[in-house]
Amino acid sequence: MLWLFGDSHALAFREALGLVEKNAHDELAEAFGEVRAGMIATAGALLRPFHTKDGSRIVFIEPEAAQRFAAITGSADGITADHRGPLLLCVGFHFLKVMKMPMWARFSLSSASEKQFITGAVFTEFLKYHNAAILEFAKDLVSLGLNVIFVESPPLKERVKTLPLMRMSGQEVQEFDKRYRRTMRGLIHSIGARVHACPESVHMDGFLKPEFETIGDNHHANAKYGILLWNEILRIRNKINDSSVALDSELRETLNGSVPCREHHRMLPDGKSVGEAGLRSE
Amino acid sequence: MTHPYQTLPDHAFWRKAVSEKSPLQLTDVYKKKYEISPADVIATAGSCFAQHIARFLVKNGYNFHDFEPAPPFLRREDHSKFGYGVFSARYGNIYTVRQLLQTFRRAFDEFTPAACHWHHKGRYFDPLRPAIEPNGFASLEELEASRRTHLRAVRQLFAQSNVFIFTLGLTEAWLSRDDRLVFPLCPGTVAGEFDERKHVFHNFTAAEIYEDFKLFVTSLRRVNPDVRILLTVSPVPLTATASNDHVMVASSYSKAVLRSVAGEFSSTYDFIDYFPSYELVAAHPMRAMFFEPNMRTVATEGVEIVMSHFFREHPPQKGAWREAKGGARVRKEKRSSPDEDDIVCEEMLLDQAL
Numbered sequence: 279m280l281w282l283f284g285d286s287h288a289l290a291f292r293e294a295l296g297l298v299e300k301n302a303h304d305e306l307a308e309a310f311g312e313v314r315a316g317m318i319a320t321a322g323a324l325l326r327p328f329h330t331k332d333g334s335r336i337v338f339i340e341p342e343a344a345q346r347f348a349a350i351t352g353s354a355d356g357i358t359a360d361h362r363g364p365l366l367l368c369v370g371f372h373f374l375k376v377m378k379m380p381m382w383a384r385f386s387l388s389s390a391s392e393k394q395f396i397t398g399a400v401f402t403e404f405l406k407y408h409n410a411a412i413l414e415f416a417k418d419l420v421s422l423g424l425n426v427i428f429v430e431s432p433p434l435k436e437r438v439k440t441l442p443l444m445r446m447s448g449q450e451v452q453e454f455d456k457r458y459r460r461t462m463r464g465l466i467h468s469i470g471a472r473v474h475a476c477p478e479s480v481h482m483d484g485f486l487k488p489e490f491e492t493i494g495d496n497h498h499a500n501a502k503y504g505i506l507l508w509n510e511i512l513r514i515r516n517k518i519n520d521s522s523v524a525l526d527s528e529l530r531e532t533l534n535g536s537v538p539c540r541e542h543h544r545m546l547p548d549g550k551s552v553g554e555a556g557l558r559s560e
Numbered sequence: 561m562t563h564p565y566q567t568l569p570d571h572a573f574w575r576k577a578v579s580e581k582s583p584l585q586l587t588d589v590y591k592k593k594y595e596i597s598p599a600d601v602i603a604t605a606g607s608c609f610a611q612h613i614a615r616f617l618v619k620n621g622y623n624f625h626d627f628e629p630a631p632p633f634l635r636r637e638d639h640s641k642f643g644y645g646v647f648s649a650r651y652g653n654i655y656t657v658r659q660l661l662q663t664f665r666r667a668f669d670e671f672t673p674a675a676c677h678w679h680h681k682g683r684y685f686d687p688l689r690p691a692i693e694p695n696g697f698a699s700l701e702e703l704e705a706s707r708r709t710h711l712r713a714v715r716q717l718f719a720q721s722n723v724f725i726f727t728l729g730l731t732e733a734w735l736s737r738d739d740r741l742v743f744p745l746c747p748g749t750v751a752g753e754f755d756e757r758k759h760v761f762h763n764f765t766a767a768e769i770y771e772d773f774k775l776f777v778t779s780l781r782r783v784n785p786d787v788r789i790l791l792t793v794s795p796v797p798l799t800a801t802a803s804n805d806h807v808m809v810a811s812s813y814s815k816a817v818l819r820s821v822a823g824e825f826s827s828t829y830d831f832i833d834y835f836p837s838y839e840l841v842a843a844h845p846m847r848a849m850f851f852e853p854n855m856r857t858v859a860t861e862g863v864e865i866v867m868s869h870f871f872r873e874h875p876p877q878k879g880a881w882r883e884a885k886g887g888a889r890v891r892k893e894k895r896s897s898p899d900e901d902d903i904v905c906e907e908m909l910l911d912q913a914l
Contacts, residue, residue: 379633400634403638
């Protein structure tokens with residue numbers, strides 16, 4: 279059984295599940311058994327404590343999250359130690375709001391900027407605190423012996439550089455994205471969970487390829503992106519299922535414009551890439 | 561027949577000023593030399609004790625300015641760990657006058673040290689701010705970026721402050737044999753590696769400190785002609801001495817020398833004042849009552865008593881206003897200041913290094 283849930287970035291996966299070809303569904307079912315996906319709360323709500331550990335059971339104390347989680351998974355009892363299968367968490371990588379903080383007019387993570395430089399250690403302290411509720415949640419899941427994998431959010435869209443409240447230069451935007459992801463990966467690994475990075479094939483010059491954008495949205499990717507990710511998950515199903523195997527080989531240094539994007543062609547069992555043929559609606 | 565002593569005020573006489581008074585009720589110990597207005601931008605530097613002054617200045621509505629503040633997203637309790645909000649810039653403790661002069665000269669590109677970093681187990685340390693990043697910097701590039709930011713803030717600090725408060729802390733220091741670079745802490749204690757071929761101990765004399773401070777004042781006034789200076793001498797004894805003397809004797813020497821230099825400057829220049837924090841804590845009429853049992857750490861109550869003398873002369877500013885750019889008067893924003901628990905004394909790391 280594979281459960282994927284989290285903040286609004288989980289919506290692309292949810293939508294994609296309804297769009298993938300039947301044979302992909304079958305393959306997902308064969309690889310993971312029952313597959314469920316959906317959004318349990320906004321990213322903001324998940325920054326506050328939203329769960330508690332009750333013996334060998336994790337329950338949601340945030341009412342909306344509890345309700346949505348039950349609706350998605352059919353489990354009204356939260357998550358128990360006897361859960362089988364990977365838990366994919368689309369949380370902890372929703373950072374556009376952080377990027378829009380007024381403080382970035384004065385501060386920068388970029389060593390090339392003339393603004394006041396913030397070191398990696400200081401930024402790590404912030405992320406530990408900022409994402410404390412999420413990290414605690416994952417830590418509790420790991421303590422139950424569950425297979426926990428964070429799924430990174432898609433790359434930023436290039437237009438975020440010109441958002442009215444954006445006080446970062448284009449270079450700072452890319453540096454921030456890179457540092458945020460790298461730091462979170464470190465924190466996640468430190469608690470014994472794994473991270474699935476977004477594939478290089480969705481990048482273009484360090485930003486999300488336009489074909490994966492959601493129209494009128496600055497941060498989220500579309501269902502096509504979700505389908506691509508489901509197929510990526512299928513491709514590495516053995517690693518996903520085996521929590522003792524590091525996913526590090528799957529981690530790419532995201533948003534490094536100097537690294538050429540590598541297309542992942544083996545997407546669906548019929549050999550077609552999802553981007554080419556997997557969308558029913560196309 | 562009259563003589564000058566007949567007209568002197570009570571505070572000039574030991575019996576009236578000290579013997580017949582409780583040490584908690586001493587008066588006129590400090591007489592200000594100049595006004596400090598709520599609009600004055602105040603910067604602090606020096607040894608541990610300067611942090612208490614900054615804290616009390618903020619609490620009493622003065623415009624203590626942090627030129628290198630913590631990023632707003634960093635939790636308050638994490639500030640001092642990274643050297644934020646401890647002084648007016650992230651330079652850590654500046655214990656000696658030579659180190660102060662060196663800081664100024666580095667900020668204005670008059671001196672570039674040869675030893676620019678230490679490397680240990682994949683992390684990089686700034687020899688001149690060894691404790692500023694508790695686990696060192698991730699890379700040399702990061703260290704250098706942090707240093708650039710820091711020295712830019714220090715330039716602004718020296719150029720824009722109206723009042724610069726400096727607490728003289730030590731006469732002892734470790735220097736690089738190459739370029740006489742002075743380290744805030746002995747290499748090898750917090751970071752780096754001690755090498756007697758590279759590092760040498762020096763106990764500054766009163767004459768050397770006088771010359772260094774004179775050069776600092778001249779340089780500072782060159783970039784900021786109207787700046788005023790407030791000197792204090794830290795009452796905190798040395799954690800350890802490398803002078804071969806008993807640590808109590810070495811402390812006594814150090815404090816006497818620093819007090820002497822401070823006195824000479826404050827009596828010579830109308831823009832340099834001296835605040836007797838040293839006397840208010842460490843002079844024998846105070847019976848060491850403000851020291852913790854280790855006879856070194858100054859208790860909170862002691863700091864409060866000391867600072868009450870300061871604020872008798874510079875009354876607390878309630879609802880203070882400050883001048884903003886363009887002359888507008890704006891309500892002072894709530895600013896952070898070091899909490900009592902946040903006092904950072906790098907010299908104490910000498911004890912832990914043993």
